[in-house]
Amino acid sequence: MKTIGWTMFSLLVLCILTLSFALVPQPVNASQTWHLQLGAASKDQGKQAMAFLPNEVWIYAGDSVTWTSQTQEGHTLTFLKPSQIRPDFFTGCAGGAPPFGSTPTGGNFTGAACVNSGPFVNGPPSNNYTVTFPNAGNFKFVCLIHNDMTGVVHVLSHAEALPHNQAFYDDQAAQQAKDMLADSDRITDDEHTNNSTRFANSKNSVITTGELVATGGGKAYLAIMRFLPETIHVHVGDTVEWTNMHPSEPHTVTFGIEPPNPFIPVGATQDSDGAAHGKLPNAATTNSFNSSLFGPSAQEITGLPQMPISLTRIRVTFTQAGTYNYICALHDELGMKGTVIVEH
Numbered sequence: 001m002k003t004i005g006w007t008m009f010s011l012l013v014l015c016i017l018t019l020s021f022a023l024v025p026q027p028v029n030a031s032q033t034w035h036l037q038l039g040a041a042s043k044d045q046g047k048q049a050m051a052f053l054p055n056e057v058w059i060y061a062g063d064s065v066t067w068t069s070q071t072q073e074g075h076t077l078t079f080l081k082p083s084q085i086r087p088d089f090f091t092g093c094a095g096g097a098p099p100f101g102s103t104p105t106g107g108n109f110t111g112a113a114c115v116n117s118g119p120f121v122n123g124p125p126s127n128n129y130t131v132t133f134p135n136a137g138n139f140k141f142v143c144l145i146h147n148d149m150t151g152v153v154h155v156l157s158h159a160e161a162l163p164h165n166q167a168f169y170d171d172q173a174a175q176q177a178k179d180m181l182a183d184s185d186r187i188t189d190d191e192h193t194n195n196s197t198r199f200a201n202s203k204n205s206v207i208t209t210g211e212l213v214a215t216g217g218g219k220a221y222l223a224i225m226r227f228l229p230e231t232i233h234v235h236v237g238d239t240v241e242w243t244n245m246h247p248s249e250p251h252t253v254t255f256g257i258e259p260p261n262p263f264i265p266v267g268a269t270q271d272s273d274g275a276a277h278g279k280l281p282n283a284a285t286t287n288s289f290n291s292s293l294f295g296p297s298a299q300e301i302t303g304l305p306q307m308p309i310s311l312t313r314i315r316v317t318f319t320q321a322g323t324y325n326y327i328c329a330l331h332d333e334l335g336m337k338g339t340v341i342v343e344h
Helices: 002-023 166-182 185-193
Strands: 033-041 047-053 056-060 064-069 128-132 137-142 150-156 205-208 210-215 218-224 231-235 239-244 276-280 313-318 322-327 337-343
Touching: 033 056, 033 166, 047 166, 166 218, 313 337
Parallel strands: 033 064, 056 150, 205 239, 231 337, 276 313
Antiparallel strands: 033 047, 047 218, 064 128, 137 150, 150 218, 210 218, 239 313, 322 337
Protein backbone atom coordinates (compact mmCIF):
# COMPACT_ATOMS: atom_id res chain seq x y z
CA MET A 1 0.00 0.00 0.00
CA LYS A 2 2.83 2.40 0.83
CA THR A 3 4.41 1.68 -2.57
CA ILE A 4 1.14 2.27 -4.40
CA GLY A 5 0.46 5.44 -2.43
CA TRP A 6 3.89 6.89 -3.24
CA THR A 7 3.40 6.08 -6.91
CA MET A 8 0.02 7.81 -6.99
CA PHE A 9 1.51 10.86 -5.26
CA SER A 10 4.34 11.04 -7.79
CA LEU A 11 1.94 10.86 -10.70
CA LEU A 12 -0.18 13.62 -9.16
CA VAL A 13 2.88 15.92 -8.79
CA LEU A 14 3.93 15.18 -12.37
CA CYS A 15 0.49 16.11 -13.68
CA ILE A 16 0.51 19.37 -11.72
CA LEU A 17 3.98 20.31 -13.03
CA THR A 18 3.00 19.50 -16.60
CA LEU A 19 -0.15 21.61 -16.33
CA SER A 20 1.78 24.48 -14.77
CA PHE A 21 4.35 24.44 -17.58
CA ALA A 22 1.58 24.46 -20.16
CA LEU A 23 0.00 27.53 -18.56
CA VAL A 24 3.27 29.54 -18.59
CA PRO A 25 3.46 31.70 -21.77
CA GLN A 26 6.01 30.19 -24.15
CA PRO A 27 8.06 32.17 -26.72
CA VAL A 28 6.35 32.21 -30.09
CA ASN A 29 8.42 32.39 -33.29
CA ALA A 30 11.61 33.24 -31.41
CA SER A 31 14.17 34.92 -33.62
CA GLN A 32 17.33 33.09 -34.69
CA THR A 33 20.78 34.19 -35.83
CA TRP A 34 22.10 32.30 -38.83
CA HIS A 35 25.81 32.03 -39.59
CA LEU A 36 27.31 32.15 -43.08
CA GLN A 37 30.85 32.32 -44.41
CA LEU A 38 32.45 35.14 -46.38
CA GLY A 39 35.21 33.98 -48.72
CA ALA A 40 37.69 31.13 -48.43
CA ALA A 41 41.38 30.73 -49.24
CA SER A 42 44.17 28.21 -49.59
CA LYS A 43 46.78 28.14 -46.83
CA ASP A 44 49.21 30.28 -48.84
CA GLN A 45 46.40 32.72 -49.81
CA GLY A 46 47.21 32.07 -53.47
CA LYS A 47 43.73 30.72 -54.24
CA GLN A 48 40.80 32.88 -53.19
CA ALA A 49 37.14 31.85 -53.33
CA MET A 50 35.40 35.15 -53.97
CA ALA A 51 32.08 33.91 -52.67
CA PHE A 52 29.38 34.15 -50.07
CA LEU A 53 29.26 30.60 -48.74
CA PRO A 54 26.57 29.68 -49.36
CA ASN A 55 25.10 32.58 -51.33
CA GLU A 56 21.44 31.64 -50.83
CA VAL A 57 19.67 31.21 -47.51
CA TRP A 58 16.08 30.95 -46.24
CA ILE A 59 15.21 32.50 -42.86
CA TYR A 60 12.18 33.76 -40.95
CA ALA A 61 11.11 37.40 -40.56
CA GLY A 62 12.81 38.73 -37.44
CA ASP A 63 15.88 36.54 -37.88
CA SER A 64 19.43 37.81 -38.29
CA VAL A 65 22.34 36.62 -40.44
CA THR A 66 26.00 36.95 -39.45
CA TRP A 67 28.63 36.72 -42.17
CA THR A 68 32.15 35.85 -40.94
CA SER A 69 35.25 36.45 -43.06
CA GLN A 70 37.54 33.48 -43.61
CA THR A 71 40.30 35.20 -45.61
CA GLN A 72 42.73 38.10 -45.78
CA GLU A 73 41.12 39.36 -48.98
CA GLY A 74 38.79 42.27 -48.22
CA HIS A 75 35.07 42.04 -49.02
CA THR A 76 31.95 44.02 -48.24
CA LEU A 77 28.50 42.72 -47.27
CA THR A 78 26.12 45.20 -48.90
CA PHE A 79 22.35 45.39 -49.36
CA LEU A 80 21.29 48.11 -51.78
CA LYS A 81 17.84 49.66 -52.07
CA PRO A 82 15.70 48.42 -54.97
CA SER A 83 16.81 50.10 -58.24
CA GLN A 84 19.69 51.85 -56.45
CA ILE A 85 22.68 52.54 -58.69
CA ARG A 86 25.59 50.46 -57.47
CA PRO A 87 28.18 52.70 -55.76
CA ASP A 88 31.92 52.01 -55.69
CA PHE A 89 33.25 50.55 -52.45
CA PHE A 90 34.87 53.87 -51.47
CA THR A 91 31.42 55.51 -51.49
CA GLY A 92 29.30 52.75 -49.97
CA CYS A 93 25.96 53.85 -48.52
CA ALA A 94 25.03 57.51 -48.75
CA GLY A 95 25.17 58.93 -45.25
CA GLY A 96 27.26 56.01 -43.99
CA ALA A 97 30.35 56.40 -41.84
CA PRO A 98 33.63 57.34 -43.56
CA PRO A 99 35.84 56.21 -45.14
CA PHE A 100 33.68 53.57 -46.90
CA GLY A 101 30.08 54.62 -46.23
CA SER A 102 29.54 51.80 -43.75
CA THR A 103 26.53 51.25 -41.48
CA PRO A 104 26.62 49.68 -37.99
CA THR A 105 26.52 45.91 -37.65
CA GLY A 106 23.27 44.45 -36.33
CA GLY A 107 21.07 46.94 -38.15
CA ASN A 108 17.80 46.17 -39.93
CA PHE A 109 17.38 45.84 -43.67
CA THR A 110 13.91 46.37 -45.10
CA GLY A 111 14.81 47.75 -48.52
CA ALA A 112 14.15 51.33 -47.44
CA ALA A 113 17.81 52.18 -46.80
CA CYS A 114 21.19 50.83 -47.89
CA VAL A 115 23.13 48.60 -45.47
CA ASN A 116 26.89 48.21 -45.89
CA SER A 117 29.63 46.61 -43.80
CA GLY A 118 32.51 48.39 -45.49
CA PRO A 119 35.59 46.26 -46.28
CA PHE A 120 36.46 43.66 -43.66
CA VAL A 121 38.77 40.64 -43.39
CA ASN A 122 39.57 37.77 -41.06
CA GLY A 123 41.20 39.94 -38.42
CA PRO A 124 40.83 43.12 -36.32
CA PRO A 125 38.87 45.22 -35.75
CA SER A 126 36.13 42.68 -36.60
CA ASN A 127 35.79 39.71 -38.91
CA ASN A 128 31.99 39.57 -39.02
CA TYR A 129 28.92 41.61 -39.84
CA THR A 130 25.27 41.02 -38.89
CA VAL A 131 22.04 42.11 -40.57
CA THR A 132 18.51 41.66 -39.17
CA PHE A 133 15.48 41.18 -41.44
CA PRO A 134 12.21 42.26 -39.80
CA ASN A 135 10.00 41.76 -42.86
CA ALA A 136 9.34 38.97 -45.33
CA GLY A 137 10.80 39.39 -48.81
CA ASN A 138 13.66 38.43 -51.11
CA PHE A 139 16.78 40.54 -50.71
CA LYS A 140 19.86 40.51 -52.94
CA PHE A 141 23.27 41.25 -51.45
CA VAL A 142 26.60 42.04 -53.10
CA CYS A 143 30.27 42.67 -52.45
CA LEU A 144 31.09 46.19 -53.63
CA ILE A 145 34.74 45.26 -54.19
CA HIS A 146 34.11 42.25 -56.45
CA ASN A 147 31.50 42.60 -59.17
CA ASP A 148 30.67 38.92 -59.66
CA MET A 149 30.08 38.11 -56.00
CA THR A 150 26.37 38.11 -55.15
CA GLY A 151 23.73 36.28 -53.16
CA VAL A 152 20.16 36.41 -51.85
CA VAL A 153 18.35 36.11 -48.52
CA HIS A 154 14.80 34.71 -48.71
CA VAL A 155 12.85 35.94 -45.68
CA LEU A 156 9.69 33.88 -45.08
CA SER A 157 6.69 34.38 -42.84
CA HIS A 158 6.36 32.00 -39.90
CA ALA A 159 3.42 30.33 -41.60
CA GLU A 160 5.88 28.71 -44.03
CA ALA A 161 8.37 25.94 -43.39
CA LEU A 162 12.08 26.59 -43.78
CA PRO A 163 13.73 24.23 -46.30
CA HIS A 164 17.09 24.00 -44.48
CA ASN A 165 18.72 24.29 -41.06
CA GLN A 166 22.06 25.71 -39.91
CA ALA A 167 23.84 22.35 -40.24
CA PHE A 168 22.86 22.23 -43.93
CA TYR A 169 24.36 25.67 -44.58
CA ASP A 170 27.54 24.77 -42.69
CA ASP A 171 27.98 21.65 -44.83
CA GLN A 172 27.16 23.54 -48.02
CA ALA A 173 29.68 26.30 -47.24
CA ALA A 174 32.43 23.78 -46.54
CA GLN A 175 31.74 21.79 -49.71
CA GLN A 176 31.48 24.83 -51.97
CA ALA A 177 34.74 26.26 -50.61
CA LYS A 178 36.48 22.92 -51.09
CA ASP A 179 35.19 22.56 -54.66
CA MET A 180 36.23 26.07 -55.67
CA LEU A 181 39.71 25.94 -54.16
CA ALA A 182 40.39 22.48 -55.61
CA ASP A 183 39.33 23.41 -59.16
CA SER A 184 42.73 23.72 -60.85
CA ASP A 185 42.06 22.13 -64.24
CA ARG A 186 41.64 25.48 -66.02
CA ILE A 187 44.75 26.84 -64.31
CA THR A 188 46.91 23.96 -65.51
CA ASP A 189 45.68 24.31 -69.09
CA ASP A 190 46.26 28.07 -69.16
CA GLU A 191 49.69 27.86 -67.58
CA HIS A 192 50.99 25.35 -70.10
CA THR A 193 49.37 26.53 -73.35
CA ASN A 194 48.95 30.32 -73.11
CA ASN A 195 47.02 29.90 -76.33
CA SER A 196 45.15 33.21 -76.18
CA THR A 197 48.20 35.47 -76.07
CA ARG A 198 49.99 37.12 -78.96
CA PHE A 199 53.12 35.28 -77.82
CA ALA A 200 51.49 31.83 -78.03
CA ASN A 201 53.87 29.01 -77.07
CA SER A 202 56.46 31.64 -76.14
CA LYS A 203 58.49 31.80 -72.94
CA ASN A 204 57.78 35.53 -72.88
CA SER A 205 54.18 35.17 -71.65
CA VAL A 206 52.77 35.50 -68.14
CA ILE A 207 49.10 35.04 -67.31
CA THR A 208 46.66 35.53 -64.47
CA THR A 209 43.63 33.30 -64.31
CA GLY A 210 40.68 31.86 -62.38
CA GLU A 211 37.14 30.67 -62.97
CA LEU A 212 33.62 32.08 -62.67
CA VAL A 213 30.81 29.91 -61.28
CA ALA A 214 27.14 30.44 -60.48
CA THR A 215 24.39 28.99 -58.33
CA GLY A 216 20.67 29.68 -58.05
CA GLY A 217 21.55 32.39 -55.55
CA GLY A 218 24.07 34.34 -57.60
CA LYS A 219 27.67 34.40 -58.80
CA ALA A 220 31.03 33.55 -57.26
CA TYR A 221 34.51 32.91 -58.59
CA LEU A 222 37.92 31.45 -57.96
CA ALA A 223 40.80 33.91 -58.26
CA ILE A 224 44.39 32.73 -58.51
CA MET A 225 46.45 35.43 -56.82
CA ARG A 226 49.65 34.45 -58.60
CA PHE A 227 51.47 35.34 -61.80
CA LEU A 228 51.93 32.19 -63.89
CA PRO A 229 54.81 31.58 -64.07
CA GLU A 230 56.09 33.59 -61.12
CA THR A 231 59.65 33.74 -62.51
CA ILE A 232 60.46 34.19 -66.18
CA HIS A 233 63.85 34.27 -67.99
CA VAL A 234 64.26 36.47 -71.08
CA HIS A 235 67.04 38.23 -73.00
CA VAL A 236 67.99 41.88 -73.39
CA GLY A 237 65.65 43.50 -75.91
CA ASP A 238 62.83 41.02 -75.27
CA THR A 239 59.26 42.04 -74.52
CA VAL A 240 57.22 40.22 -71.89
CA GLU A 241 53.44 40.17 -72.17
CA TRP A 242 51.03 39.74 -69.25
CA THR A 243 47.46 38.68 -70.07
CA ASN A 244 44.64 38.67 -67.55
CA MET A 245 42.55 35.63 -68.47
CA HIS A 246 40.33 35.85 -65.40
CA PRO A 247 36.66 36.55 -66.23
CA SER A 248 36.24 39.07 -63.42
CA GLU A 249 39.26 39.83 -61.18
CA PRO A 250 41.50 42.83 -62.06
CA HIS A 251 45.24 43.02 -61.30
CA THR A 252 48.18 45.34 -61.88
CA VAL A 253 51.74 44.80 -63.09
CA THR A 254 53.85 47.11 -60.95
CA PHE A 255 57.66 47.46 -61.02
CA GLY A 256 59.72 49.69 -58.75
CA ILE A 257 58.02 52.25 -56.54
CA GLU A 258 54.40 51.33 -55.87
CA PRO A 259 52.22 54.35 -56.69
CA PRO A 260 49.82 55.65 -54.03
CA ASN A 261 46.96 55.10 -56.48
CA PRO A 262 47.22 51.78 -58.39
CA PHE A 263 44.53 52.99 -60.81
CA ILE A 264 46.95 55.53 -62.33
CA PRO A 265 49.43 54.25 -64.97
CA VAL A 266 53.12 55.08 -64.57
CA GLY A 267 55.57 54.90 -67.47
CA ALA A 268 53.01 53.32 -69.80
CA THR A 269 52.15 54.11 -73.41
CA GLN A 270 49.46 52.47 -75.50
CA ASP A 271 50.09 50.03 -78.34
CA SER A 272 47.88 50.06 -81.42
CA ASP A 273 45.84 47.11 -80.09
CA GLY A 274 45.14 48.86 -76.78
CA ALA A 275 47.76 47.11 -74.65
CA ALA A 276 49.79 49.15 -72.16
CA HIS A 277 53.51 49.16 -72.97
CA GLY A 278 56.50 50.22 -70.91
CA LYS A 279 60.30 49.99 -70.98
CA LEU A 280 62.69 49.09 -68.19
CA PRO A 281 64.96 50.47 -67.02
CA ASN A 282 63.55 53.93 -67.50
CA ALA A 283 65.14 56.80 -65.60
CA ALA A 284 62.24 59.10 -66.46
CA THR A 285 60.03 57.12 -64.04
CA THR A 286 62.77 56.20 -61.55
CA ASN A 287 62.81 52.77 -63.13
CA SER A 288 59.18 52.27 -62.15
CA PHE A 289 56.23 51.02 -64.15
CA ASN A 290 52.58 50.59 -63.21
CA SER A 291 50.05 49.23 -65.66
CA SER A 292 46.94 50.43 -63.78
CA LEU A 293 44.14 47.87 -63.46
CA PHE A 294 43.87 45.34 -66.25
CA GLY A 295 41.17 42.74 -66.72
CA PRO A 296 38.17 41.72 -68.82
CA SER A 297 35.75 44.23 -70.31
CA ALA A 298 32.47 44.62 -68.43
CA GLN A 299 29.36 42.93 -69.84
CA GLU A 300 26.88 45.15 -71.70
CA ILE A 301 23.54 45.65 -69.95
CA THR A 302 20.31 46.13 -71.92
CA GLY A 303 19.21 49.77 -71.88
CA LEU A 304 22.63 51.16 -70.98
CA PRO A 305 25.43 52.45 -73.24
CA GLN A 306 27.99 49.97 -74.56
CA MET A 307 30.85 49.43 -72.16
CA PRO A 308 34.35 50.46 -73.34
CA ILE A 309 37.04 47.90 -74.12
CA SER A 310 39.16 47.48 -71.04
CA LEU A 311 42.90 46.99 -70.65
CA THR A 312 43.58 43.25 -70.75
CA ARG A 313 47.26 43.02 -71.79
CA ILE A 314 50.45 44.58 -70.46
CA ARG A 315 53.83 44.60 -72.25
CA VAL A 316 57.24 45.59 -70.92
CA THR A 317 60.43 45.67 -73.00
CA PHE A 318 63.68 45.12 -71.07
CA THR A 319 66.76 46.93 -72.43
CA GLN A 320 69.33 45.95 -69.78
CA ALA A 321 70.29 42.72 -68.06
CA GLY A 322 69.27 42.31 -64.44
CA THR A 323 66.66 40.99 -62.07
CA TYR A 324 63.37 42.87 -62.08
CA ASN A 325 60.88 42.19 -59.28
CA TYR A 326 57.27 43.21 -59.58
CA ILE A 327 53.93 42.90 -57.78
CA CYS A 328 50.21 43.19 -58.23
CA ALA A 329 49.54 46.37 -56.27
CA LEU A 330 46.09 45.06 -55.32
CA HIS A 331 47.10 41.64 -54.07
CA ASP A 332 50.78 41.69 -53.10
CA GLU A 333 49.82 41.14 -49.44
CA LEU A 334 48.45 37.77 -50.59
CA GLY A 335 51.78 36.88 -52.18
CA MET A 336 51.05 37.97 -55.75
CA LYS A 337 54.61 38.80 -56.83
CA GLY A 338 56.83 37.93 -59.76
CA THR A 339 60.35 38.21 -61.14
CA VAL A 340 61.72 38.83 -64.64
CA ILE A 341 65.37 37.76 -65.03
CA VAL A 342 66.91 39.44 -68.06
CA GLU A 343 70.07 37.81 -69.46
CA HIS A 344 72.40 38.85 -72.29
